[in-house]
Amino acid sequence: MxxxxxxxxxxxxxxxxxxxxxxxxxxxxxxxxxxxxxxxxxxxxxxxxxxxxxxxxxxxxxxxxxxxxxxxxxxxxxxxxxxxxxxxxxxxxxxxxxxxxxxxxxxGTRRTFDVPLDWRLTKGFRRTVLEHLAGIGYGVTESYTQVAAATGSPRAVRAVGTACATNPLPIVVPCHRVLRSDGSLGGYLGGLDAKRVLLGLEAAA
The missing domain is CATH 3.30.160 (Double Stranded RNA Binding Domain)
Incomplete structure (x- = not known):
């Protein structure tokens, strides 16, 4: 069709x-x-x-x-x-x-999204990571290492980065809140300028 x-x-x-x-x-x-x-x-x-x-x-x-x-x-x-x-x-x-x-x-008037999500475009460990990201609060950041540990796979830091890079629902599932351990931005599907805007928006609230 x-x-x-x-x-x-x-x-x-x-x-x-x-x-x-x-x-x-x-x-x-x-x-x-x-x-x-x-x-x-x-x-x-x-x-x-x-x-x-x-x-x-x-x-x-x-x-x-x-x-x-x-x-x-x-x-x-x-x-x-x-x-x-x-x-x-x-x-x-x-x-x-x-x-x-x-x-x-x-x-700046909404801190959490309240819409039903269809997770079909992600599965396995990537989905586990994204479901964890959905619980990271507005204005809060975690490192890739912290996310790996929180999902029960402390050595899977690279896989966490891949899950963030392939997130089908960025912003709503806030992968922009994940940073490198040294505080630098890391990568972002929407580009680093977009990641800076999102983090700046939340920091200013």
């Missing part, structure tokens, strides 16, 4: 306001019909934030992916189509609650 992406294909991009409005109505109807017919497995939308645009994607179980623009949204959507379901569609309303909480977090 063909993956459904937002907007018209390049050859059909509207060049008149009337065409744009018609395509918008068509997309809205497609979204409604897909949901009513139980054909929509993955809904997605984007939100603008101080660290750039973010892609949010959710299944019926919950938020399954949060991606930074530097990951390339088309690539992320293609991976979701392959790993979760090809029946995906831009459906902003389905992600209103998650988008609102992301906005509140960056506004």
């Amino acid at each position: 063909t993956t459904i992406f937002e907007g018209a294909p390049p050859a059909l991009q509207p060049d008149q306001p009337e065409e744009a409005a018609a395509l918008s109505r068509l997309h809205a109807r497609l979204e409604t019909d897909a949901a009513a017919s139980d054909l929509l497995d993955v809904a997605y939308r984007t939100v603008d934030t101080p660290v750039g645009a973010l892609l949010l994607a959710a299944t019926r179980e919950g938020l399954v992916r949060l991606a930074f623009e530097r990951e390339d949204f088309d690539t992320v959507l293609e991976a979701l189509a392959a790993r979760v379901s090809p029946r995906l569609l831009a459906s902003p309303a389905r992600l209103d609650a998650a988008a609102r909480q992301v906005d509140e977090y960056f506004a």
Whole structure:
């Protein structure tokens, strides 16, 4: 089944306001019909934030992916189509609650996220690590070594780093709160500038 992406294909991009409005109505109807017919497995939308645009994607179980623009949204959507379901569609309303909480977090009025999560994109030790990260408090940091010890595998420091680097739900599952033992930033999927912004936001609260 063909993956459904937002907007018209390049050859059909509207060049008149009337065409744009018609395509918008068509997309809205497609979204409604897909949901009513139980054909929509993955809904997605984007939100603008101080660290750039973010892609949010959710299944019926919950938020399954949060991606930074530097990951390339088309690539992320293609991976979701392959790993979760090809029946995906831009459906902003389905992600209103998650988008609102992301906005509140960056506004400094939210310290914890309260949205259901779909963990299917991670498993084994990586999931164990991410579930631990979900419990690291706002404004608190731990080292990769501390996380390894807390998850029962004190020698698995490198594996902890890999789990953070492949976290499908950054920010909501706060891998940005994990630092090197010397206090330096280490790596970050969203880039070190984004990690600095997130840590600075929480430190200022």
